[in-house]
Amino acid sequence: MMYNCALLKFKDIVSNDGHLTSIEERIDVPFIIKRIYYITGVAQDAERGFHAHKTLHQVLICLNGSIKIRLKTPIKEEQIKLNDPSVGLYIGPLIWREMFDFTKGSVLLVAASDHYSEDDYIRDYNLYLDEAKDTFLSHSIHE
Numbered sequence: 001m002m003y004n005c006a007l008l009k010f011k012d013i014v015s016n017d018g019h020l021t022s023i024e025e026r027i028d029v030p031f032i033i034k035r036i037y038y039i040t041g042v043a044q045d046a047e048r049g050f051h052a053h054k055t056l057h058q059v060l061i062c063l064n065g066s067i068k069i070r071l072k073t074p075i076k077e078e079q080i081k082l083n084d085p086s087v088g089l090y091i092g093p094l095i096w097r098e099m100f101d102f103t104k105g106s107v108l109l110v111a112a113s114d115h116y117s118e119d120d121y122i123r124d125y126n127l128y129l130d131e132a133k134d135t136f137l138s139h140s141i142h143e
């Protein structure tokens with residue numbers, strides 16, 4: 001898995017009556033959760049994201065259906081499919097993300113380490129490459 005990203009496996013408490021997963025800050029996710037948001041009703045041909053964050057930490061969990069995430073750094077690209085509510089994709093700062101192939105009825109829950117701030121976004125890919133290149137090229141990060 002690439003630098004500043006990880007797949008987290010949460011405890012899946014299964015019974016005859018279904019599944020329960022709980023997520024506790026600093027235990028199941030590596031930060032204090034200040035915000036949650038969720039994305040629903042995405043058309044199958046729609047693509048979201050196309051940004052990186054300067055400081056924000058997030059965990060993405062697909063609660064229903066499946067969603068693909070393309071992760072990019074100046075030196076690597078990786079694709080992840082989320083389709084299990086007991087799995088979270090941790091994305092740290094300075095990772096470019098694109099979300100696509102949302103199945104009908106899919107639900108993406110996101111836990112974030114801070115309140116919403118547009119100032120924390122890098123929405124221009126060339127600007128992202130410029131801002132991230134020092135981190136990835138000069139610190140011997142080859143993941």
Ligand code: TYD
Binds near residue numbers: 037
């Ligand atoms: P954005 O983060 O760009 O969504 P995505 O990456 O899924 O495409 O956010 C879309 C819009 O929603 C943008 O105008 C900012 C706004 N927004 C908030 O007001 N609060 C939030 O917590 C988030 C995540 C977005």
